[in-house]
Amino acid sequence: MCGTHISERKGESRKAIEVAKELIKNAIAEELDIKTFTSKTFRIAGMGCSVGPNTLLAVRNIIDAAEHKFQSLLERGSTCYLPEFQVFFNDQASNDFNQLFTSLSPETHYFVAGVPVSFYGRVPEEVLDKRSPAWNRGRVHYSNSTSEVVKAFEAQYAKDFGKFLEVRAHEFVQGGLMALIIPGRPNGLPHSKAYTNKAFELLESSFIDMAKKVMMNDISLI
Structure with a gap:
């Protein structure tokens, strides 16, 4: 699948x-x-x-x-x-x-x-902090997460993409062009319903299953 x-x-x-x-x-x-x-x-x-x-x-x-x-x-x-x-x-x-x-x-x-x-930064610190309202417990993506998690990822994206554009501006020659192909979602469509996020949900499910198997194996070895 x-x-x-x-x-x-x-x-x-x-x-x-x-x-x-x-x-x-x-x-x-x-x-x-x-x-x-x-x-x-x-x-x-x-x-x-x-x-x-x-x-x-x-x-x-x-x-x-x-x-x-x-x-x-x-x-x-x-x-x-x-x-x-x-x-x-x-x-x-x-x-x-x-x-x-x-x-x-x-x-x-x-x-x-x-x-x-x-040019990407690290995962937002807030989603890894147990004391933060944006703690993304048990998830690897913002799809189906709380609004605090979504806002944390949005802020990280704005920071990363701003850095991307700033660096590209220094590289451009006079008369040069840049084309951007970026996946998106229609306004008003929830993140969980966006087609591009479905793959991350599948990966998340697989990672969780793998983590559970590792934990069970560790327990059986004790």
Whole structure:
């Protein structure tokens, strides 16, 4: 059941990338200011890349759109040149970058690098503190938790995402673009009913069962 749900989430991610494809293509065609580029290298950062084919598809869409714009300008007599593409794949240090790199097609014509670093903070301290009203006892997620727990995670998210945007602002070159694909939920829909949270509920149930088995094994060894 859990494996099926993960497969469904991968399918949803792919759908999101496909939907964003046209938006990214139009944004690059209309907003990417090639005239301000002084480097012969076009750099792309894939944040939260994981190891599956979806991240490679997203990168391919960006490169295709950029190449199309450069080629269009060249055909109109522009003095610009087709740049060398470099892609920096970023994720947690535990991410299997080797698996990601072996998934690359032999026909890949861009250079890649793995950047193992996280912009996420730790779990909010309040949810781990037994004295706090936001103590998230017996849970690993905020779905079906109290409003205090939800607010603690919301505050942590705002802090982490603010840091993310601040760092990206320092990295951007003039005329650069950023595309964000973020799962969300309709206004008014409870967290427990959001499709993206169902997987965490399944994981939570599995973790609790595993913890109980460990406790039972410890008791039987005494």
